[in-house]
């Protein structure tokens with residue numbers, strides 16, 4: 352079989368190359384595939400011409416395929432052995448052997464929505480610092496939050512933010528702090544307090560529509576799937592904000608989602624989250640049909656961007672105006688069209704989907720805790736005795752302390768994020784008292800920090816909004832704001848945080864004033880919790896069925 356090439360000739364170079372290189376960065380999957388193809392073609396040619404038997408092309412193909420397969424297998428075995436060996440720089444961190452060898456298992460768990468549970472079980476078993484991937488360490492310590500995320504020298508984002516071969520010109524996929532900072536300044540212009548206030552009118556109209564939509568979709572018992580109504584509201588409103596209220600948007604609350612745009616947008620987030628765990632495979636998968644649903648959403652947005660560029664391109668407050676950076680006070684050059692499309696999509700998914708998911712979770716917790724529901728309603732009624740909130744008072748909702756506490760408590764328990772991946776800079780860093788080598792991917796699991804007794808005490812697992820007040824759950828109440836990671840911190844933190852609070856405050860208050868809400872008679876809250884998955888997007892496999900009756904004022 353090896354008559355033209357010796358085994359050492361074929362196997363040694365990739366063995367050495369991969370063993371050395373694989374630790375420092377996730378190699379590009381497409382480059383590996385092309386290299387293998389090139390090696391295969393050379394081997395076919397070599398065998399074909401050296402054998403001198405033109406008829407033996409099939410034999411050449413078989414031999415070359417065998418050698419390339421053997422080569423790939425030897426590389427996989429060598430890389431696995433290296434990752435398990437004491438020579439690996441992360442060898443001293445505890446963890447499961449399978450996670451040390453490959454990220455495939457964690458990717459699978461991400462797909463099934465059980466990654467957070469897996470990370471929890473690993474920390475329970477091995478302690479605060481655990482190796483959860485070949486080159487990845489999870490750190491369940493609030494000491495690590497500041498250096499990794501919040502400090503001005505916060506670590507760069509890891510390759511998990513690399514969307515394969517899909518265009519990566521958006522804020523979310525920008526991984527280096529400096530270039531990211533430039534793009535973020537454009538976004539920040541669209542989300543100043545002045546800009547946010549500008550959206551109060553559209554927000555009012557969309558919440559009016561949500562209140563009508565709930566009435567329209569009720570069955571004979573007054574029951575609706577509130578999660579779907581809120582999702583449609585969230586996507587309708589974010590469309591306004593991205594493209595402007597004069598654009599031709601799908602109107603989900605009115606028309607439903609016949610083209611499955613909401614579902615495809617959510618599936619795209621799942622795709623990025625799962626394949627982000629294995630960036631090398633993402634490079635290959637991104638040219639396969641598995642990404643077709645995302646391409647569909649991309650095409651859909653392209654259509655809207657084209658329309659938006661025709662209409663009054665530089666004189667409004669929508670995100671596109673700022674992204675095109677053609678306002679009179681613009682300081683930065685306009686984004687290219689692919690970048691514009693990528694940022695619009697990120698706004699749609701980060702703004703519309705995340706907000707709607709968390710709003711549903713907060714409502715679930717409120718309805719599950721009747722005393723909280725009663726207390727919040729009483730507070731709202733005291734401030735708004737006529738049951739109406741004038742638009743010019745939207746900003747003042749932050750001054751209703753219990754409302755803010757309820758929202759924060761829902762965000763605390765709902766932020767089921769398994770760890771935002773960052774890269775330790777060259778030279779390494781001491782994190783949670785341990786030296787972590789440069790190039791290692793690290794992350795602090797938000798969901799574990801949010802229930803850590805050192806950060807939130809007492810009853811860290813329970814929904815108790817009172818904890819957000821000084822000594823609210825008795826003397827010694829601990830509420831560590833610096834461990835509250837729902838919006839992340841620092842340079843890569845959520846740019847829409849203030850806008851998110853504005854929307855949560857307004858929608859929640861108005862819904863509670865407009866309707867008496869309770870779970871549907873056959874609603875099973877245990878089944879809801881079991882069916883609620885976080886794959887960066889929130890998926891409710893069991894619907895949030897709520898009985899709503901209009902309040903009379």
Ligand code: HEM
Nearest residue numbers: 522523701702705706709771837838839843845846847851
């Ligand atoms: C309850 C609502 C929200 C929550 C819990 C939330 C949470 C987060 C978190 C944790 C991140 C960091 C992600 C990472 O580094 O991987 C993030 C980023 C981001 N969020 Fe939000 N978000 C919310 C609402 C919004 C809204 C309403 C918008 C826009 C209108 C928005 C836009 C963004 C953008 C653009 C990023 C990327 C920021 C960057 O790369 O610097 N988010 N969000």
